[in-house]
Amino acid sequence: xxxxxxxxxxxxxxxxxxxxxxxxxxxxxxxxxxxxxxxxxxxxxxxxxxxxxxxxxxxxxxxxxxxxxxxxxxxxxxxxxxxxxxxxxxxxxxxxxxxxxxxxxxxxxxxxxxxxxxxxxxxxxxxxxxxxxxxxxxxxxxxxxxxxxxxxxxxxxxxxxxxxxxxxxxxxxxxxxxxxxxxxxxxxxxxxxxxxxxxxxxxxxxxxxxxxxxxxxxxxxxxxxxxxxxxxxxxxxxxxxxxxxxxxxxxxxxxxxxxxxxxxxxxxxxxxxxxxxxxxxxxxxxxxxxxxxxxxxxxxxxxxxxxxxxxxxxxxxxx
Numbered sequence: 001x002x003x004x005x006x007x008x009x010x011x012x013x014x015x016x017x018x019x020x021x022x023x024x025x026x027x028x029x030x031x032x033x034x035x036x037x038x039x040x041x042x043x044x045x046x047x048x049x050x051x052x053x054x055x056x057x058x059x060x061x062x063x064x065x066x067x068x069x070x071x072x073x074x075x076x077x078x079x080x081x082x083x084x085x086x087x088x089x090x091x092x093x094x095x096x097x098x099x100x101x102x103x104x105x106x107x108x109x110x111x112x113x114x115x116x117x118x119x120x121x122x123x124x125x126x127x128x129x130x131x132x133x134x135x136x137x138x139x140x141x142x143x144x145x146x147x148x149x150x151x152x153x154x155x156x157x158x159x160x161x162x163x164x165x166x167x168x169x170x171x172x173x174x175x176x177x178x179x180x181x182x183x184x185x186x187x188x189x190x191x192x193x194x195x196x197x198x199x200x201x202x203x204x205x206x207x208x209x210x211x212x213x214x215x216x217x218x219x220x221x222x223x224x225x226x227x228x229x230x231x232x233x234x235x236x237x238x239x240x241x242x243x244x245x246x247x248x249x250x251x252x253x254x255x256x257x258x259x260x261x262x263x264x265x266x267x268x269x270x271x272x273x274x275x276x277x278x279x280x281x282x283x284x285x286x287x288x289x290x291x292x293x294x295x296x297x298x299x300x301x302x303x304x305x306x307x308x309x310x311x312x313x314x315x316x317x318x319x
Contacts, residue, residue, distance in 0.1 A: 042149030
């Protein structure tokens with residue numbers, strides 16, 4: 001007998017524990033990967049990509065390759081490499097080589113600058129890394145060392161100058177504002193640096209700061225961003241209210257507010273991205289741990305099911 005059952009629905013999704021999950025691609029096209037929790041800094045504002053324990057982990061390269069191969073099926077065309085410090089990942093060159101082999105076109109790496117020596121700049125250029133995001137909150141030596149716990153600011157300055165001169169992709173500065181020692185001149189100096197060298201700049205509201213109540217950090221962030229708004233020639237708001245673009249003649253900076261404050265859960269599948277944690281879980285929400293999905297490496301199909309389950313959790317909202 002010919003089976004005439006309409007299987008259209010099931011062919012467009014997968015059943016997990018007797019529940020149907022549609023095969024929905026990641027609209028943002030972005031996968032953010034915590035390569036390692038290892039870091040040579042001790043930043044007061046470090047959120048560690050939402051990973052709360054202090055255990056040092058490094059993602060095995062072969063499992064990461066398998067994850068990336070399946071991720072591409074879900075429309076992934078941008079990779080953001082983070083940590084910890086991603087340049088401490090021992091197989092960074094082999095990873096970059098693999099990303100290019102499977103033809104994922106865009107790679108962005110976030111670094112604290114201290115590792116951007118001559119050799120690493122050549123490595124990043126060799127594999128055509130598209131963008132670097134540099135963590136830099138101040139150009140004042142004492143403040144920098146206080147905030148980061150890294151006590152070689154001269155090396156940071158040298159690496160920064162080298163990167164601006166020799167890195168062949170785009171560069172943006174991430175500037176987190178929260179501290180009682182932070183002054184208007186601190187961000188003005190970074191703005192000047194970015195304008196003169198045509199760098200991007202993002203002013204970011206911290207998620208958590210060691211030793212400071214969240215109400216204090218929010219007040220500080222609001223105080224400084226209000227000063228910036230008054231100086232801007234034009235302000236453009238995003239439709240999710242978590243991002244603002246402040247224009248200053250031929251240059252602009254981005255203000256990034258806390259995502260959860262703006263309750264963008266409904267827009268999450270469109271704008272946000274899934275993280276691969278250092279312990280190989282798919283993390284669809286930065287603020288939640290109950291929606292994390294351990295990647296099942298039994299075979300390609302089980303990895304795919306892990307992605308589908310994680311995508312389903314995007315935008316479900318805080319309960």
